[in-house]
Structures are given as structure tokens and as C-alpha cells.
Amino acid sequence: GSPEIDTKKGFGGVMQTFDNTRPVVAAMAVGVGRAALEEMRRLIEEAGHEIDYDKPAAAQHAAVAEFIRLESDWEAGWLLTLRAAWMMDNREPNSVEASMSKAKAGRTVTDITNKAVEVGATVGFAETSLLEKWARDAKILDIFEGTQQIQQLIIARRILGKSSSDLR
Numbered sequence: 001g002s003p004e005i006d007t008k009k010g011f012g013g014v015m016q017t018f019d020n021t022r023p024v025v026a027a028m029a030v031g032v033g034r035a036a037l038e039e040m041r042r043l044i045e046e047a048g049h050e051i052d053y054d055k056p057a058a059a060q061h062a063a064v065a066e067f068i069r070l071e072s073d074w075e076a077g078w079l080l081t082l083r084a085a086w087m088m089d090n091r092e093p094n095s096v097e098a099s100m101s102k103a104k105a106g107r108t109v110t111d112i113t114n115k116a117v118e119v120g121a122t123v124g125f126a127e128t129s130l131l132e133k134w135a136r137d138a139k140i141l142d143i144f145e146g147t148q149q150i151q152q153l154i155i156a157r158r159i160l161g162k163s164s165s166d167l168r
Ligand SMILES: Cc1cc2nc3c(=O)[nH]c(=O)nc-3n(C[C@H](O)[C@H](O)[C@H](O)COP(=O)(O)OP(=O)(O)OC[C@H]3O[C@@H](n4cnc5c(N)ncnc54)[C@H](O)[C@@H]3O)c2cc1C
Pocket: 140, 143, 144, 145, 146, 147, 148, 149, 150, 153, 168
């Protein structure tokens, strides 16, 4: 921005910065989530269970059903992140899309990494695997650059046409 400091524009400037940084945090969540899913897949297959995308999840092993649920959530987070980042690159206003990507990817990465620890059992919480580290790393992605609840507030205001004093 301008080298002149205008304190009246401070809050708006910070909010605009978030339009660029929230998709980046969402991308970090997408990356950690994908890594945990791949490790979870490896453990499931090593245990002799096939992940079959042509069969209903409920008709497969419980760990496989969880994997399919988490992977579909991950894909939604990934697509929302790509959209928010694409809009950013193309200089389109993306505040609500940036919040959507951050909200979905932040929630999903905590869900995936915690479930991967659970499914991995002794491997999941052993320090010989990265699963327990990724589970510890994940939560901050749901907190900084605006928490899950704040993203939902921003999205709800925009969708319902409410101001920040109407919906706080
Ligand atoms: C490890 C770590 C690293 C960080 N790094 C940075 C950094 O590098 N730079 C930086 O600027 N900041 C950083 N932060 C700060 C981070 O962005 C804030 O902690 C985060 O945005 C939450 O704000 P807060 O701590 O003020 O919580 P609060 O606003 O006090 O919120 C506390 C809880 O209440 C909920 N809440 C608050 N308001 C509402 C509402 N209206 N409706 C519903 N729920 C609500 C929140 O979601 C949260 O769960 C970091 C934080 C941590 C923990």
C-alpha cells in the first residue's frame, strides 16, 4: 500500500490481507491432510483391506468407510482452496471464498489427522510415524488467520446480507 500510514484504513487493510493469506493456510491444511490420508491408506492396505470406490462405503471395512468419508471431505476443501486461490491470482474479490476454503480445510485437516491417529492405533501415536506430529500440527491451521467460528460468521454475514453489527 501507500508508504503514508493512514490509521483509518488499518482494519480494512488487514482484512484484505486475509483474502490472500487464508487460501494459503487452507493450502497448508490441504497438504497436511493429503499426507495423513496417504499414510492412512498405506496402513489400511497393509492390514489387508481394499479401498473400493465402486462399492458403497457402508458395505466396506469400517476403517475404509472412514477413509472414503475423510477423502471426500478433503476433496471439497481442496476444490474450495483452488477456487479461492484462482480468484486471488485473477484479482477477483474473494473474501467469502477465502473464508470458505479456510473453514473447510481447517476443520477437515483436524478431522483427518485425528482419525488417522485413531485408525493407525499403535503406529498412529508412535513417534516413529509422522501421524501423531501431523495431528499436533493440524489444529493451528483451524485457528490462526481467523478461527473456524469467525470464518463461519463472515460467510453467514455475506450469504444472509447482514452487517457485522447485525451478526456478531
Ligand atoms: C500457535 C499460534 C500462532 C499464531 N501466529 C500468529 C501470527 O503469526 N500472527 C498473528 O497475527 N497472529 C497469530 N496467532 C493469533 C491467532 O490468529 C489468534 O489466536 C486467532 O485468530 C484467535 O484469536 P484470539 O486468540 O484473539 O481468540 P478469541 O477471539 O478470543 O477467540 C477465542 C475463541 O472464541 C471463539 N469466538 C470468538 N469470537 C466469536 C464469535 N463472535 N462467535 C463465535 N465464536 C467466537 C473463537 O473462534 C475461539 O474459539 C497465532 C496463534 C497461535 C495459537
